[in-house]
Amino acid sequence: MNKPVVYITRTLPEAQLQTLADHAEIRMWKEADIPVPEEVLAAEAAEADGLLTMMSDPVTDELLEKAPKLKVIANMAVGYDNIDMKAADRHGVYVCHTPDVLSDTTADLGWTLLLASARQVTSAADYVKAGRWTGWGPFMFAGQQVHQATIGIIGMGSIGTAVARRARGFDMTIYYHNRSRNAAAEEETGAVWMEKNDLLENVDFVVLTAPLTEETKGMIDAEALERMKPTAHLINIARGPLVDEAALENALREKKIAGAGLDVFSNEPIGADHPLLQLENVTALPHIGSAAVPTRQTMIELAGLNIKDVLQGTQPRTAVPEHREKPPRS
Structure with a gap:
């Protein structure tokens, strides 16, 4: 049985993604500090079951419309204003974030x-x-x-x-x-x-x-x-x-x-x-509020665990407030 596909919009350390890698096929953008082009993100999302995004990655209704397999977006940030929440609800996609740890x-x-x-x-x-x-x-x-x-x-x-x-x-x-x-x-x-x-x-x-x-x-x-x-x-x-x-x-x-x-x-x-x-x-400063190595490592781990939870049909650890009371999506 093929593993679900998860696309990550930056190159992130493998050590913090190991648990997710045990349950999914991970694909990553080749750059750590340069945003993935929107057309590349859209193409990858079309084949993905999960997305691990940054706060600068726009997740639009148009992108979600062309991502029929997508079940979960884990935003590596507290905020999630880069994601069209109404569209995510309409397409049945869970949205998670990384509060408190930063x-x-x-x-x-x-x-x-x-x-x-x-x-x-x-x-x-x-x-x-x-x-x-x-x-x-x-x-x-x-x-x-x-x-x-x-x-x-x-x-x-x-x-x-x-x-x-x-x-x-x-x-x-x-x-x-x-x-x-x-x-x-x-x-x-x-x-x-x-x-x-x-x-x-x-x-x-x-x-x-x-x-x-x-x-x-x-x-x-x-x-x-x-x-x-x-x-x-x-x-x-x-x-x-x-x-x-x-x-x-x-x-x-x-x-x-x-x-x-x-x-x-x-x-x-x-x-x-x-x-x-x-x-x-x-x-x-260049938006470095949470830029301490241990904090960023914890954020990556938490985002990965949220994706794993949803892909396994369980409640994610830190869904955004709008999704905390929703049943897990299969």
Whole structure:
């Protein structure tokens, strides 16, 4: 009996895929860091029983229409906005993701950006490397104070809670905004719920950890940025489209806010000529929130196990919320 076929959209380590390989024929895109072309993904999906995708791989209705054998998509990410969920439901395809295992790693990266933005770390490092450091001045690269400052977290899920947990170590006052109150996070971290506009007006650091939905898309627009303090910093470790990038560029250029630390962008990879990258008060990273070796290995293993579960007719470990109550598909 032939094994089911699973297509993986990047070259991944075999060690983390061994359990899946015992139950399926694995096919992989030849590159680790270059996205699979959409036409190649469509052709491979047409023959696949399972897909292991990255957050940058668009899984469209058109692709699913031409993939009659497909039973499961395991997205190697917390978010799954790259997948047409309505189409997946219509075609009877399970969708899984990798929540929780990357929360602490992504929170670490958020704090890296927050500290780097607040203390002008990138600009100062470039200054030294360029040989421009010829003396010491009392306000040279003087940035914003982090300890005992106020932080506002928009999106108090597992990543937002992990960010708040770290804020306690900096003796910060913690506010958050979420669609619904998170009593467990409040009890653990002392975070206080606030209306979004009040949060924007009162905190020193705004950290975005919310999922991308129709409700959250463009939530940080010109009006939101106008509400922030001129000394405040915006940190985005969620999804690029949460922010109106043209409005952010204008706010940063006109010093309406002090700085931004960005790991995500509306279009990725962002071009070197993008206006945001021309600003000294922007710290930009290439979407590496969960990029710690142990975390990425765990994400690969979990995605593979989700595919194996569905192909064997059992409930996957981490189906997306919309699919958690659905029966296993055969």
